[in-house]
Amino acid sequence: MSTAGPRYPAVQAGAPLIVFDFDHTLYDGDSGGDLVSWLVRRTWWRTLLALLIAPVAGPMIAFLPTRRRGVGAFIWAGTVGLHRRRDLDELIDRYVVLHDAQLRERLLPVALAVLHRHREGGDRVVVATGAPPELARAILAFVAHEDVPVVGTAVGPRLFGVMATRHCHHEMKMTMLREAGFTGEIAAAYSDSSADMPLLRAARRPVVVNPKHAKVDDFRRELPAGTPILNWGCADRGGDPV
Template sequence: MSVPGPYPVPADDAPVVVFDFDHTLYDGDSGSHLFAWLIKRSWLRIVVALLLTPLLGPLVAMLPTRRRGISGYVWIATFGLHRRRDLDALIDQYVAANKQDMRGRLLPQALEVFTAHRVAGDRVVVATGAPPELAREILSFVAHQDVPVIGTLVGPKFGAVAARRHCHHEEKMRMLREQGYGDIAAAYSDSAADLPLLLAARRPVVVNPKATKVDLFRRLLPSGTPILNWGCASRGGDPA
């Protein structure tokens, strides 16, 4: 599925290539899968999630309020935790318990492109709305755990471990710039929430978009921007 390392150490001036994670390298929403697993740890969490879904569900569905809705579910999933490392320990348990399923969700076509950039010596970075520990653990299945991952930062909040800084939309670009990845040669993402990232890249590539968003991407991104499907059967895009 992936060419084993070691890969060349990128030069400081090597092209920066940014990959989203969910629905780009991974078939699904890894963070949602994690927090659903955490909620199912107890019947009380399940009941609270069901009671609050009429409020939180519509918030998640709309881009301007998505962060608030997701934060609500994260709070339910992590209530009683007090440190980021507590969540990281649960992430390790979750990955160990679901290793086969997660390995199967990594998209071979995506990994071929990802690996080719690494072989070429590009500065490859993953920028995801999921907790960075989760993306790193999943990438370790295919020997890419050393790739820098910028993700949602969590910390203690209202008796739980919740998002303190959500790596999403414009905030994702701010977090990339802060880490020295402001001059982006290429970016790969499925999401309209990543339009700031795609517009900042000299070569944007849309992969596995929702079919309803294809026209939006064609309208807002430069003419000729590739819109591809890398193996997500439920998603749009041209066959790669």
């Protein structure tokens, strides 16, 4: 899925590397959760299947060691009968087209302005997300007209459906960024999540945006003094208003 968008200067070798998280950073909410909810509600039997696995899979999402399996279980419930990653990508594109207005409201104008400024300055910008990469890519391309490279959770065929095979989360997010060719010093990183502490610590300029209120003190303790902690428009989140 692609669409015409702003023209930016070509990225030169050695340009500063800028990394954005997606959920609660560029997007007000959990984009992957919204997608999975739509996937499982497409038919009554998928909804029933998701309800049956929820007592086991739901609690798994709350804990880092089991999060990938918990997320993957619900993706599987929404994709039983699909056999290729491309099938899920096509469903994601359909979801984005059908929910254009709602997704447009979820994208944060302040965040998009910051992303736009970096790209106008010739920086090398990448989005790194725990959602499937096609989801963030499609939302940004179709709704915001931004053709930004995206690194995200890998999915593949499993048990007659499609499941997460590698979760782009915590330390793995750094690994997957490097494997995708985004090497060298990270000039700036933007994220809401304490799970992205490895990414924020690696950045020359970490910026915390829209953190949970309960996590603000953790960020202040773990990151360098003076690290900006900002609110870019998530009403139920912390940070200094912009």
